[in-house]
Amino acid sequence: MLSEVTNMLSSWLGRKKLLIGLALILMMTGLLGPAWAEEVRSTRYRYGEREVSTGYYEEYEVKPILYLPGGPLMRKGIPLESAPTEPIRWRTYLTDTHLGIRDYKRHHDCTDCHPQQGRDRHTVRAGITCDQCHGREPISGINHYWSPLSPIRRHAYICAKCHEGASVSYAEYAVHEPIPAMLSTRQTFPFLFFAFWMMATVAGGTFVVFLPHTALWGIRELLIMKKDRAESESKQQD
Amino acid sequence: MSPNSKTRIRRFSPVQRLFHLLLILCFMTQATTGLARMYIETVWGQRLAWVFGGYTPSRTIHIYVGIFMLCIFALHVLYMLSKVNWRKFPGSLFGPDSMLPQPRDLKESIQHFGWLLGMAKAPRFERWGYWEKFDYIGVCWGMCLLGATGLLLAYPLVASRIMPGWGLNVAFWVHKIEAILAMGHVFIIHFFIAHLRPHAFPMDRSMFEGSVDLAATHHEKPDWVARLEETGKLESVLVPEAPGWRRAFHYVFGYCAVALGIFLLIGALVNSLSITW
Numbered sequence: 001m002l003s004e005v006t007n008m009l010s011s012w013l014g015r016k017k018l019l020i021g022l023a024l025i026l027m028m029t030g031l032l033g034p035a036w037a038e039e040v041r042s043t044r045y046r047y048g049e050r051e052v053s054t055g056y057y058e059e060y061e062v063k064p065i066l067y068l069p070g071g072p073l074m075r076k077g078i079p080l081e082s083a084p085t086e087p088i089r090w091r092t093y094l095t096d097t098h099l100g101i102r103d104y105k106r107h108h109d110c111t112d113c114h115p116q117q118g119r120d121r122h123t124v125r126a127g128i129t130c131d132q133c134h135g136r137e138p139i140s141g142i143n144h145y146w147s148p149l150s151p152i153r154r155h156a157y158i159c160a161k162c163h164e165g166a167s168v169s170y171a172e173y174a175v176h177e178p179i180p181a182m183l184s185t186r187q188t189f190p191f192l193f194f195a196f197w198m199m200a201t202v203a204g205g206t207f208v209v210f211l212p213h214t215a216l217w218g219i220r221e222l223l224i225m226k227k228d229r230a231e232s233e234s235k236q237q238d
Numbered sequence: 239m240s241p242n243s244k245t246r247i248r249r250f251s252p253v254q255r256l257f258h259l260l261l262i263l264c265f266m267t268q269a270t271t272g273l274a275r276m277y278i279e280t281v282w283g284q285r286l287a288w289v290f291g292g293y294t295p296s297r298t299i300h301i302y303v304g305i306f307m308l309c310i311f312a313l314h315v316l317y318m319l320s321k322v323n324w325r326k327f328p329g330s331l332f333g334p335d336s337m338l339p340q341p342r343d344l345k346e347s348i349q350h351f352g353w354l355l356g357m358a359k360a361p362r363f364e365r366w367g368y369w370e371k372f373d374y375i376g377v378c379w380g381m382c383l384l385g386a387t388g389l390l391l392a393y394p395l396v397a398s399r400i401m402p403g404w405g406l407n408v409a410f411w412v413h414k415i416e417a418i419l420a421m422g423h424v425f426i427i428h429f430f431i432a433h434l435r436p437h438a439f440p441m442d443r444s445m446f447e448g449s450v451d452l453a454a455t456h457h458e459k460p461d462w463v464a465r466l467e468e469t470g471k472l473e474s475v476l477v478p479e480a481p482g483w484r485r486a487f488h489y490v491f492g493y494c495a496v497a498l499g500i501f502l503l504i505g506a507l508v509n510s511l512s513i514t515w
Contacts, residue, residue, distance in 0.1 A: 124279060124514045125293075165395050172403035173394070179515075180411055195408045199415035206376075206419060210427045213369075214435075216354040221436040 095146070096138035117176045126162075133158050133175075244476035246449035247466070249365075257314055258445050261377070262495055264307040269421050269502055271300040276414070280509045301392045304385065311381045334364045334465060339375070343368040362461040373428060380420045387413040421506075425499035433496060446488040447480045 091097045098104045110130045111118035122128040131139075133149065140147035148157035155171035163170065178185040180196035250258075270286060274296045277283025290296045323330035331338050345361075347368040352358030387409040390397040394406055432442045437458065444450045456463050466472040480488075 119514050121514075125275075163395065167395070167398055169401075170395060170398035170403045173398070174404050174407050177407045189404070189407070191404070191408050192411065196411050196415070199412055199419075203415055203419035203422075206423060210369075210423070213351070213354065214427050214430050218430065218435045220354050220356070225436050 092141040092143040094141045095144055097141040097144075098139060116179075120176050122175050132161075244478050245452050246447070246477050246479060247452055247455055247463070247472075248449050248475045248477050249444050250448045252448065253317065255445060255448055257310065257317070260310050261307075264303055264310065265420075265424065266495060266498055267303045268300060268307070269417075270498070271296040271303070272417055273421075273502055273506055275300070277506065277509050277513055279514060280512045282505050282509050283513075286505075301388075304388045304392070307381065308385045308389075311378075311385070334462070335366075337366060337371055337374050339368075339371055343371060362464075363459045364465070365459065365462045367459070369431060373423075376420075376423060380416060383416045384413060384420070387416070421499075421502065425503040429496050429499055433492065441489055441492050443480075443485065443488050443492070446492065447484070449477045449480075452476070 091099075107113060117123075117130075122133075123130075134142075135148060140149075142149040142154075144150060148154070151168075151171070155166040155168050159166035159171045174189065174192075177192065178188050180189075180192045181200070182193075185193040185196075271290055274283055274286035274290065275293060278287060278293055287293050287296045290299050330336075332340055342364070346363060349358050349361040350368070353360045390401075390406060390409045391413060394403075397406060397409075432438060432445075433440070437454070442450075452463070463472070466475060479485075
């Protein structure tokens with residue numbers, strides 16, 4: 001019995017192609033993973049690949065975020081910029097985000113209070129008005145569970161109006177992007193901040209080196225031409 | 239001197255000149271359509287866009303010319319790979335005719351800076367100066383960066399399937415800054431060094447004609463001429479001057495490109511404070 005097993009093993013080990021094939025099967029099985037591994041993949045991947053603008057999800061996928069002391073950002077471990085802004089941030093979770101703001105009705109233009117929000121490409125280039133995305137009064141907070149701008153349905157209810165086929169991933173585009181050069185952007189949008197400064201350094205470095213280089217080159221050649229001309233004139237006079 | 243006397247050294251092959259011609263045409267189109275969209279809030283930008291039929295057609299042209307440029311770039315990479323001497327690889331990559339940066343370039347650039355400041359003798363350049371290699375590598379780098387970010391921005395729905403949507407914000411700024419760098423470098427530095435500096439004035443015709451003046455090259459690239467003389471190849475690369483009508487065409491075409499570049503540069507600078515960045 002033992003000798004049979006030994007013979008079988010030795011014959012298997014002698015077949016290199018068979019061993020390579022088995023190794024490949026094992027590797028592929030490991031790479032693909034079992035079916036249940038699909039469930040633990042990131043939601044972004046799942047939405048990006050499979051779901052396009054239906055707007056309908058399972059209950060566990062659209063469960064509203066519960067309020068906990070410290071605000072949702074604090075709960076995620078993201079430090080708030082300053083304590084006084086905290087109640088304003090919570091407003092993004094209200095049904096009427098402007099509820100209780102004194103003299104609110106006197107303002108006719110959103111950019112009176114949100115000047116930076118009127119300086120994005122959607123507003124400036126495409127002429128999109130605020131209420132086309134945020135809705136009419138009462139304007140619900142963008143994170144409110146029932147708001148059309150809520151991250152769970154923003155792609156279907158808002159983005160897809162113009163961008164047919166918008167996915168959850170697509171809706172992560174920051175329409176009101178922060179100014180990339182600002183230090184505060186490092187906290188809110190670090191990728192944009194570092195990409196901007198990396199590119200600005202490359203561009204600035206090129207100009208800092210090559211602009212004086214070019215100017216000096218022109219001046220140097222002018223001086224040489226002037227000197228050569230003076231020399232040739234003096235030779236002619238001699 | 240007879241018109242057929244061979245007074246110029248062949249520097250660029252017809253294929254290389256064709257690549258450069260296509261690059262000029264595509265780059266100018268991309269610069270104009272790109273600035274038209276970037277400056278659409280201003281009258282200057284609206285007039286630029288009007289030439290192409292408005293904002294949306296400018297975008298369409300920008301996308302398709304960009305894709306065409308990427309195809310040309312891919313062909314150029316294949317062309318360059320076909321020119322590599324694979325039998326002597328990788329040593330062949332670092333010969334005097336190679337565009338790859340070498341230690342010699344660093345030494346020459348430092349010495350050249352010294353010469354510009356009047357503190358050192360002029361370096362004896364070989365076939366390619368360090369600034370020419372920088373221009374060439376800059377184009378390759380720009381094509382990769384502008385091409386990749388441009389494709390992401392042109393097809394955002396597809397792009398957001400392979401990356402989060404906020405990646406488009408990043409791609410937009412990378413595309414914008416790289417485009418500003420490319421336009422600034424070409425319209426100021428490249429145009430001045432190649433066409434407007436006293437030694438090259440009124441125009442360096444080498445990229446159009448394919449050849450450079452022998453006497454001027456003796457002065458500017460002495461090591462290249464010396465190598466050709468030593469190896470006995472100088473006679474074989476000497477060519478006559480192009481006919482007058484061709485030279486006139488080169489001047490007209492070249493100066494049209496320079497004028498358009500300067501117009502775009504000045505317009506962009508003057509209107510830069512009137513747009514939403």
